[in-house]
Amino acid sequence: MKKIFLLLAIVAAVAAFYGLGGEALLEPQVYRRWLQEQPLLAGLGFGAIYVLVTALSLPGAAVLTLIAGGLFGLWWGLLIVSFASSIGATLAFLAARLLLRDWVQAKFARQLATINRGLEKDGAFYLFTLRLIPLVPFFVINLVFGLTRVKTFTFYWVSQLGMLAGTAVYVNAGAELGQLEELSVSGVMSAEVLLAFALLAVFPWLAKLLMAQINRWRVYGPYQKPKQFDTNLVVIGAGSGGLVSAYIAAAVKAKVTLIEKHAMGGDCLNTGCVPSKALIRSAAVAQSMREAEHFGVQPVVPEVDFNRVMSRVHEVIGQVAPHDSIERYTALGVDCITGSARLVSPWEVEVNGKIIRTRAIVLATGARPSIPAIDGLEQVNYYTSDTIWSLRENPGRLLVLGTGPIGCELAQAFARLGANVTLLGRAARIMPREDADVSEAISQAFVREKIQLINGATAVAFEVENGEQRLVYEQDGKRTSLVFDTLLLAVGRTPNVEGFGAEALGLALTDNGSLAVDDKLRTRFPNIYGCGDLVGPYQFTHMASHQAWYAAVNALFSPLKSFKVDYSVVPWATFTAPEVARVGLSEAEAQAKHIEYEITRYGIDDLDRALADGTATGFVKVLTPKGKDRILGAVIVGHHASELITEFISAMKHGRGLNSILGTVHIYPTMSEANKFAAGNWKRANAPQQLLGWVQKFHAWRR
Known part of the structure; x- marks a missing residue:
C-alpha cells in the first residue's frame, strides 16, 4: 500500500505541475519579482521548485541552473543549485528504491550480482565519475542507482560533490548572461560570455581528463615510476597469447622481453592442440582400418602400439616446436628469458633475481586443468x-x-x-x-x-x-x-592467476576466477594488459592470438591509439568424428537473447563428395533473421567441419549474407558445396511467391 500511495502521489504531483501551469515556474521573470521584494523567499522558492523538478525527473533542470546564475549570481546560485539538485536527486533515488528495487533485485538477481559487488567495493568512485562526466542523463543515474544497494547518504554526498564542478560551469554561464542589460551582439560576443560558453562546451572533455588523472593517482599513487625503462614491453608467458604479443612488438621495432618458466609454446604446443590432434589422427587411421570393408577393402583389426602412438605424438610436438622456439624468437629480436616472473610494481618485473623496468606488461600465463573436489x-x-x-x-x-x-x-x-x-x-x-x-x-x-x-x-x-x-x-x-x-x-580449465605477483598489485578477478580486464584488455593498471586463457572469455588458442594483437598494440601505442577487442565473430571447433564447428549464435543463445530467427538446414548425407568419401553424415545449420539472409550463426557437423566453417566466418566478418555464398562458384565435387546448398535452401524458402506466380503466368502466356 505504501508503494501504491507513493506511486499515486508522484503521478499526481507530475499532473498537478503541468495541469496548474508549472512550466511558468521555469521562467526567470517569476523569480525577479520575488527577488526584488523578498530575496530570501525567492531563494527558498527557487530551491524548492528545483528540488521538485529533479525529484520528479522532469525536464528543465539545466535551464533552471542557467536561470539560477542569472538571478542570484555565481556564488549564491551555486549554493542554491548544489543543495537543491542533490536533495532532489536523492528523493528520486529513494522513490525508485522503494517502488522497484526489491522487484528488480529479485527478478534479475544473477545479472545484478556482479554490479552490486562492484558498487559495494567501488560504488562511490563510480558514481562520482558519472556525476562529473555526464555519460548518461543525471535523472537516469538517480533512478538506476535507486535499484542498487548503494547507501542513501553515500549517494547524497557523492552526488553533491560530483555535480559541483558541472553546476559551477552552468551557473557561471547563466551569471554572465544575467549581467547583460540587453541581448545584443556585442554583449553576447564579450570575452566573459564567450569564455563561459566555451567552458560549457569543453567541460565534458576537461572532466574526462580530470577523472583520468584522478584514477591514475588512485591506482599508481603508492608506486614510484622509473625515470627510464630497460624495455618497452615485458610479456609473461610464452603460449599462444604471449608469443603473438612478443612477435607483434618485435615487428614494430619495440624492445620486448618474453619470460617463460616452463616450455615455449605453452599448452597448445606441449599438452593441448598439437598432441591431441596428433593422437586423433592416429585414432582415425585405426578406425579407417576397421571400416575398410565399406570401401571394398578387406578390413583389418588394428594392432595398436600405444608406446609408438605416443612416441609419434611427441615427434609431432618436436616438429612444431621450432616455430615457437627461443632460437626463432631471438632471431626475430625478442629477448627470451627462462624463469619465473614476478610483478614488483606496475613497471617492474623480477626474474632470476634481476629487476626489469618496463613501460608496459602483457600477462599471458594461460590456464591449467581444473581438479574437482571429489572425495577419495x-x-x-x-x-x-x-x-x-x-x-x-x-x-x-x-x-x-x-x-x-x-x-x-x-x-x-x-x-x-x-x-x-x-x-x-x-x-x-x-x-x-x-x-x-x-x-x-x-x-x-x-x-x-x-x-x-x-x-x-x-x-x-x-x-x-x-x-x-x-x-x-x-x-x-x-x-x-x-x-x-x-x-x-x-x-574444465582454471586460469593461472597466482604465482606472478598479481595479488600483490591488487589485480582484480572476475566471478569465474579469470583476470579482470576491460574492453581494451587493461587491468586496473592501464599499462598492464592480459590476454588468452588467463582472461577469457573464450579459452581457444586462436582467440588468445586474436587478443594478443590488441594487447600488444594497445600496450605499445596507448594513449596515442588504442583498440577495443572485437568479439563480434568468434568461431570454434571440436575435433570429434564427425567434427563440430560453429560461429556466432546457437539456437539456444538466440532464444536466450530473445532474437527472432529462422533455421535453414542442409543434410550432408545428400552431398555427392560426402557419398563418394563415405562420410555422408552430419548437417549444416544456419540462423538468419526472418526473411533476411544475414548470418546470425552457423554450425556444421561433419567431415572437415572445422575447414568448412571458414566460409561462414568470412561472410559474417565482412557483412555478407547467404546470397553471397549462393552466388559464389564452388568446385565440384567438394565438401564445401554443402555451404552453397544450405544457402540455396534458404533462397528457396524465402523466394517471393507472388512474383513467381506472375512469372509463371508470363511463361504460360508465352507458350
Whole structure:
C-alpha cells in the first residue's frame, strides 16, 4: 500500500505541475519579482521548485541552473543549485528504491550480482565519475542507482560533490548572461560570455581528463615510476597469447622481453592442440582400418602400439616446436628469458633475481586443468589433459570425467585406439554448449563406436578396494558404482592467476576466477594488459592470438591509439568424428537473447563428395533473421567441419549474407558445396511467391 500511495502521489504531483501551469515556474521573470521584494523567499522558492523538478525527473533542470546564475549570481546560485539538485536527486533515488528495487533485485538477481559487488567495493568512485562526466542523463543515474544497494547518504554526498564542478560551469554561464542589460551582439560576443560558453562546451572533455588523472593517482599513487625503462614491453608467458604479443612488438621495432618458466609454446604446443590432434589422427587411421570393408577393402583389426602412438605424438610436438622456439624468437629480436616472473610494481618485473623496468606488461600465463573436489580422488591415479601424454600403454577401462570438447575428443580417440571408454558428465547431454541436435549427432557416433555415455550424473566419491578403483556417482537420485582402470579428468580449465605477483598489485578477478580486464584488455593498471586463457572469455588458442594483437598494440601505442577487442565473430571447433564447428549464435543463445530467427538446414548425407568419401553424415545449420539472409550463426557437423566453417566466418566478418555464398562458384565435387546448398535452401524458402506466380503466368502466356 505504501508503494501504491507513493506511486499515486508522484503521478499526481507530475499532473498537478503541468495541469496548474508549472512550466511558468521555469521562467526567470517569476523569480525577479520575488527577488526584488523578498530575496530570501525567492531563494527558498527557487530551491524548492528545483528540488521538485529533479525529484520528479522532469525536464528543465539545466535551464533552471542557467536561470539560477542569472538571478542570484555565481556564488549564491551555486549554493542554491548544489543543495537543491542533490536533495532532489536523492528523493528520486529513494522513490525508485522503494517502488522497484526489491522487484528488480529479485527478478534479475544473477545479472545484478556482479554490479552490486562492484558498487559495494567501488560504488562511490563510480558514481562520482558519472556525476562529473555526464555519460548518461543525471535523472537516469538517480533512478538506476535507486535499484542498487548503494547507501542513501553515500549517494547524497557523492552526488553533491560530483555535480559541483558541472553546476559551477552552468551557473557561471547563466551569471554572465544575467549581467547583460540587453541581448545584443556585442554583449553576447564579450570575452566573459564567450569564455563561459566555451567552458560549457569543453567541460565534458576537461572532466574526462580530470577523472583520468584522478584514477591514475588512485591506482599508481603508492608506486614510484622509473625515470627510464630497460624495455618497452615485458610479456609473461610464452603460449599462444604471449608469443603473438612478443612477435607483434618485435615487428614494430619495440624492445620486448618474453619470460617463460616452463616450455615455449605453452599448452597448445606441449599438452593441448598439437598432441591431441596428433593422437586423433592416429585414432582415425585405426578406425579407417576397421571400416575398410565399406570401401571394398578387406578390413583389418588394428594392432595398436600405444608406446609408438605416443612416441609419434611427441615427434609431432618436436616438429612444431621450432616455430615457437627461443632460437626463432631471438632471431626475430625478442629477448627470451627462462624463469619465473614476478610483478614488483606496475613497471617492474623480477626474474632470476634481476629487476626489469618496463613501460608496459602483457600477462599471458594461460590456464591449467581444473581438479574437482571429489572425495577419495587422492587415492586413485588420475590424468589430466596436461599429463595424459605420459601414458605408454592401453588405458584399459578408461573413465573420462567431463563431456565438454576436451573430454569428447580424447574419449573418442582412446576408444578408437582400443580402450574401453566410459564418458561421464553432469550435463543432461554431451557437449552441452551446443544445440541438442548437435549433441545428438555426436552421441550417436559415440554409441556406434561403443563408447558408454553417462549423462546427468554427479561424481560422489572414488574408492579403492583390493586394488580395484571405482567411482560412486549419483544419477536420477540413485547411486551407482563404476569400476575403471584409468581416470582422465576433463572438467574444465582454471586460469593461472597466482604465482606472478598479481595479488600483490591488487589485480582484480572476475566471478569465474579469470583476470579482470576491460574492453581494451587493461587491468586496473592501464599499462598492464592480459590476454588468452588467463582472461577469457573464450579459452581457444586462436582467440588468445586474436587478443594478443590488441594487447600488444594497445600496450605499445596507448594513449596515442588504442583498440577495443572485437568479439563480434568468434568461431570454434571440436575435433570429434564427425567434427563440430560453429560461429556466432546457437539456437539456444538466440532464444536466450530473445532474437527472432529462422533455421535453414542442409543434410550432408545428400552431398555427392560426402557419398563418394563415405562420410555422408552430419548437417549444416544456419540462423538468419526472418526473411533476411544475414548470418546470425552457423554450425556444421561433419567431415572437415572445422575447414568448412571458414566460409561462414568470412561472410559474417565482412557483412555478407547467404546470397553471397549462393552466388559464389564452388568446385565440384567438394565438401564445401554443402555451404552453397544450405544457402540455396534458404533462397528457396524465402523466394517471393507472388512474383513467381506472375512469372509463371508470363511463361504460360508465352507458350
